[in-house]
Amino acid sequence: MRMLDIIESKKQGNKLSDDEIQFFVDGVVDGSIPDYQTSALLMAIYFNGMTDSEQTKLTMAMMHSGDHLNLSSIEGIKVDKHSTGGVGDKTSIPLAALVAALGIPVPMISGRGLGHTGGTLDKLEAIPGYKVEISESDFKKQVQKEQLAIIGATGNIAPADKKIYALRDVTATVDSIPLIAGSIMSKKIASGTDALVIDVKTGAGAFMKTLDDSRALAKALVKIGQGVGMDCMALISDMNQPLGNAIGNALEIKESIDLLNGNGPKDLLELVLTLGSHMVVLAGKAQTLDEARQKLEGTITDGSALERFRAMVVAQGGDGSVVDHPEIMPQAKFKIELPAKESGVVSEIEADEMGIASMLLGGGRQKADDQLDYAVGIVLHKKIGDKVSKGESLMTIYSDTEQIDDIKEQIYQNVKITDSASAPELIKEIIK
Ligand code: URA
Numbered sequence: 357m358r359m360l361d362i363i364e365s366k367k368q369g370n371k372l373s374d375d376e377i378q379f380f381v382d383g384v385v386d387g388s389i390p391d392y393q394t395s396a397l398l399m400a401i402y403f404n405g406m407t408d409s410e411q412t413k414l415t416m417a418m419m420h421s422g423d424h425l426n427l428s429s430i431e432g433i434k435v436d437k438h439s440t441g442g443v444g445d446k447t448s449i450p451l452a453a454l455v456a457a458l459g460i461p462v463p464m465i466s467g468r469g470l471g472h473t474g475g476t477l478d479k480l481e482a483i484p485g486y487k488v489e490i491s492e493s494d495f496k497k498q499v500q501k502e503q504l505a506i507i508g509a510t511g512n513i514a515p516a517d518k519k520i521y522a523l524r525d526v527t528a529t530v531d532s533i534p535l536i537a538g539s540i541m542s543k544k545i546a547s548g549t550d551a552l553v554i555d556v557k558t559g560a561g562a563f564m565k566t567l568d569d570s571r572a573l574a575k576a577l578v579k580i581g582q583g584v585g586m587d588c589m590a591l592i593s594d595m596n597q598p599l600g601n602a603i604g605n606a607l608e609i610k611e612s613i614d615l616l617n618g619n620g621p622k623d624l625l626e627l628v629l630t631l632g633s634h635m636v637v638l639a640g641k642a643q644t645l646d647e648a649r650q651k652l653e654g655t656i657t658d659g660s661a662l663e664r665f666r667a668m669v670v671a672q673g674g675d676g677s678v679v680d681h682p683e684i685m686p687q688a689k690f691k692i693e694l695p696a697k698e699s700g701v702v703s704e705i706e707a708d709e710m711g712i713a714s715m716l717l718g719g720g721r722q723k724a725d726d727q728l729d730y731a732v733g734i735v736l737h738k739k740i741g742d743k744v745s746k747g748e749s750l751m752t753i754y755s756d757t758e759q760i761d762d763i764k765e766q767i768y769q770n771v772k773i774t775d776s777a778s779a780p781e782l783i784k785e786i787i788k
Contacts, residue, residue, distance in 0.1 A: 357375070357376065357379045359379075359380070359383060359389050359393045359397070360393070362376045362379065362380055362397060363393060363396045363397050363400055366397060366400035366401060366404055367400045367404070369404045371406075371407055371409075371410060372406075372410055374413045377410065377413045377414050377417055378413075378417050380394075380397060380417075381414070381417040381418055381421055381516045382417075382421075384421075384516050384519050384520060385421045385422075385515050385516050385519070391523060394519070394520065394523055395523050395527045395529070398520065398523060398524055398527060398529040398532075398535065399527065399528075399529055401529075401532060401534060401535060402528075402529045402531075402532045402535070405532075405533070405534060406534035408576075408579070410534065411533075411534045411537055411538065411576060411580070412580060412583065414534060414538040415537060415538045415541045415542050415545070415580050416542075416545075417516070418514050418516040418517050418520075418538050418539070418542035419514060419541075419542040419543075419545045419546045421514060421515050421516035421517075421542075422512035422513050422514050422515045422516075422546060423492070423512040423513060423546065424545075424546050424548065425463075425492060425495075425496075425513065425546065425547050425548035426548055427461075427463055427496060427499070427547075427548040427549070427550075428548075429496060429500070430461050430463070430496060430499050430500050431461070431500070432459070432460060432461050432639070433460070433461075433550045433551060433587075433638065433639045433640055434461045434462070434463050434499070434548070434549045434550045434551070435455065435460055435461070435462060435549065435550065435551045435552070435553070435635045435638055435639045436462065436463060436464050436465070436544065436547065436549040436551070436552050436553075437451060437452075437464070437552070437553045437554070437555065437631055437635060438466075438540055438544060438552065438553075438554050438555070439554070439555040439556075439557065440536055440540070440554070440555065440556050440557050440562065440563060440564070440573065441467075441470055441471070441473035441475075441530075441557060441562070441563060442473055442557040442561050442562055442595040442598075442599055442707065443472065443473060443474065443561040443595065443598040443599070443603055443707040443708065443710055443711035443714075444474070444598030444599040444600050444601070444602060444603045444608065444707070444710075445473065445474065445555075445557070445595075445599050446474075446476070446479055446599075446600065446602070446608035446609070446611060446612050446624070447555065447599065447624065447627055447628055447631065448464060448466055448476045448506065449476065449479065449480070449506070449608075449609065449612040449665070450612045450615045450616050450620065450624075450628050450661070450665070451628045451631055451632055451635075452464050452504045452506055452664075452668070453504065453616060453655075453661040453662070453664040453665040453668070454616075454628060454632050454652045454655050454656065454661045454664075455504075455632050455635050455636060455639075455652070456502070456503035456504035456661075456664045456668075457503075457655035457660040457661040457663075457664045458636060458641055458651055458652070458655060459503060459641070460503065460635065460636065460639040460641055461499050461500070461503050461504070462499070462503060462504040462505075462635075463495065463496075463499045463504075463505060463547060463548070463549060464476075464504065464505065464506045464507070465506075465507060465508070465509050465513065465543055465544070465547045466480075466488075466506055466507070466508065467508070467509070467521065467543075468508070468521075469525075469715075469720045469721060469728075470521065470524070470525050470530055471525060471530045471531075471563070471711075472561070472708045472711035472712045472715060472720070473561070473563075473711055474603070474604075474605065474608065474711070474714070474719070474720065476506060477506075477507075477508045478605050478720075478728055478730075479605045479606075479608045479609055479612075480506060480609070480672075480674075481605070481728075481730070482605040482606035482609050482685045482686065482730035482731075483609060483669055483674040483675065483678050483685060484674065484675045484678070484684060484685070485673045485674045485675050486669060486672050486673060486674035487672050487673040487674075488506070488507050488508040488672070489507065489508055490505070490507055490672060495507055498668075498671045498672070501671070502664070502667045502668055502671050503664065504664060504667075504668050505668060505671070505672065506668065506672075507672075509543045509546075509547075513543060513546045513547060514542040514543045514546050516542070517538070517539050517542050517543055520535070520539065521539055524539075525721070526723060530563055531563035531564065533564075533569070533572055533573050533576055534576075536563060536573060537573065537576045537577055537580060540554070540577060541577060541580040541581060544581065544586070545580075545581070545584050545586065549586070550586070550587060551586065551587035551588070551635070551638040551639065552581055552586055552587070552588045552589075553588075553589060553590070553591070553631050553634045553635050553638065554574065554577050554578070554581075554588070554589070554590040554591075555590070555591060555593055555627070555631055556570050556573055556574040556577070556590050556591070556592045556593070556787075557570070557592075557593060557594075557595035558570035558592050558593070558594065558595060558784060559594055559595040559596035559597075559707065559780075560595070560596050560597075560706050560707050560708050560709075561595040561596065561597070561598065561706070561707020561708045561710070561711060562595035562707075567592065567784060567785075570592045570784075571592065571785065571787065574590040574591075574592055574785075574787040575590075575787055577590055578590050578787055578788070587638050589634060589638075589786065589787065589788045590786075590787040590788075591630065591631070591634070591783055591784075591785065591786050591787070592783075592784040592785045592786075592787070593627055593782055593783055593784065594780045594781060594782050594783075594784065595707055596704075596706075596707060596740070596780055597704075597705040597706075597707050597710075597739060597740050597780070598705065598707045598710050598711070598734075598736065599623060599624055599627065600620070600621040600623060600624035601621050601735050601736045601737070601739070602733065602734075602735050602736075603710055603711065603713075603714045603719070603733045603734045603735075603736075604714050604717070604719045604730075604731075604732055604733015604734060604754060605719055605728060605730040605731075605733070606682075606685035606686055606687075606730045606731055606733075607733040607734075607735060607754060608733070609678070609682065609685060610682040610685070611624070612665075613662070613665070613678070613679055613682055615628065615656075616656065616661050616662040616665055616679075617656075617662060618656050618657065623739070623779075623782055626782055626783075627782060627783070628652075629649050629652055629653065630783055632648070632649075632652045633645040633646075633648035633649045633652065634648075635648075636648035636651060636652065662679060665679065666679045685730060685731070686729070686730040686731035687731050688731040688732050688733075688754035688755055688756055689755070689756045689757075690753075690754070690755045690756070690757070690758050691752050691753070691754055692752065692753040692755060692758070692760065692764075693749040693751075693752055693753075694749060694750050694751050694752070694753060694764060694767060694768070695746075695747050695748065695749055695750065696738075696744045696745065696746055696747065696748050696749075696750050696773060697746065697768070697773075698746050698773050699744065699745045699746045699773075700743075700744065700773040700774055700775055701741065701742065701743055701744070701773065701774060701775065701776050701777045702738045702739065702740050702741065702742050702744055702750070702771065702772070702773055702777065703740060703772045703773065703774040703776075703777030704740065704770070704771065704772035704777075705736065705738075705739065705740060705770070705771050706770035706771075709766060709767070709769075709770035710734060710736075710767070710770070712766070713734060713753075713763050713766055713767050714732065714733045714734055716762075716763055716766075717729070717732040717733065717734075717753070717754070717755050717756075717760070717763065718732045718756065719732045719733045729756060731754060731756065732754050732755055732756060733754050734751050734752070734753055734754070734767075735751060735752045735754070736750070736751045737749050737750060737751055737752070738750050738751070739779065740777055740778075740779050740780060741777055741778045741779035744773060750771060751767070753767075
């Protein structure tokens with residue numbers, strides 16, 4: 357079998373056989389297929405898609421490319437959540453702490469930034485000392501003892517995805533349903549979780565821009581999960597504007613801590629409580645979503661969720677004092693306000709463009725080996741539907757240089773102020 361023929365076949369829009377998909381995944385992992393051929397096939401898949409059976413084969417081949425965690429030694433129903441990626445999407449961090457505070461084991465395997473979106477692992481690494489790569493046995497011990505861990509798919513979980521994910525990020529092949537489905541579900545099936553809630557983002561800042569595409573992705577993800585016996589559901593949530601107010605690694609950790617202290621932005625809190633309620637019901641710790649929500653709210657009020665977060669940070673080598681002193685994380689040299697040029701109501705804050713602005717400030721990668729600047733980013737003071745007066749600050753830009761005229765201009769072009777607008781509906785659909 358030759359990789360060139362596989363690329364040619366997908367380029368022509370043909371269905372790949374199971375053997376061809378297996379050959380591709382094996383070659384990615386053992387290094388016999390060079391990055392340029394992998395990238396070419398990814399682009400052919402991007403343009404020509406995959407059938408359900410190709411998608412399932414790709415997922416299973418990627419899943420079998422590495423180890424399969426056996427979490428059966430951990431008591432209780434293990435529940436995880438995964439997002440398809442967004443801007444300002446720090447949901448996993450407070451969510452894992454809230455759910456774990458109810459005694460539910462949350463073994464979370466997260467990713468790094470992809471395209472214009474941020475990654476949970478990059479955010480957590482803004483905390484001094486926090487290690488995202490821990491051994492399988494330490495991961496299990498931590499989940500057993502502390503009820504939660506957020507780590508990278510290190511060791512040997514879906515190594516094929518690791519390689520392909522990094523290449524997709526720099527070859528404009530992220531927003532493809534079969535590639536996203538294979539990436540997410542290979543890791544989730546390999547991670548041994550019993551139940552999974554998936555947050556499929558939709559809108560300008562999501563990989564899937566339309567509700568139809570997001571629905572198709574949600575259905576593909578749920579079908580693959582249920583096909584292997586996982587208790588799996590998805591919801592589709594808005595990503596036209598950034599989630600919460602903060603975009604940028606340390607800034608998003610600070611916002612997560614604020615939420616755990618009861619001071620989180622309304623939309624982020626709503627999403628955390630909605631996803632969390634489904635996780636709690638799947639874990640069998642509440643009969644109804646309302647009961648689950650009340651229990652989760654209680655973990656914020658009594659401080660137990662914040663303490664779970666601190667316990668996780670410490671267990672993973674991080675400085676737990678970040679909870680009381682977020683300023684121990686890297687701080688930007690300059691805080692630059694962006695005043696509104698006119699009065700009115702904010703009607704658009706293009707999430708993808710805000711993600712790109714944060715990346716250009718140094719908060720995201722433009723090339724696979726770029727080092728991140730954890731301090732930089734944006735804090736929005738206005739969201740869609742908010743009134744603003746001319747001269748009032750729309751947002752603060754955290755930067756290590758004052759020379760950001762291009763970035764300011766790019767942001768201005770992507771924030772609209774009109775006579776009226778209302779906040780978008782946050783949760784669009786539930787897919788079971
Ligand atoms: N998250 C993943 O793990 N993979 C993707 O492809 C997109 C989001």
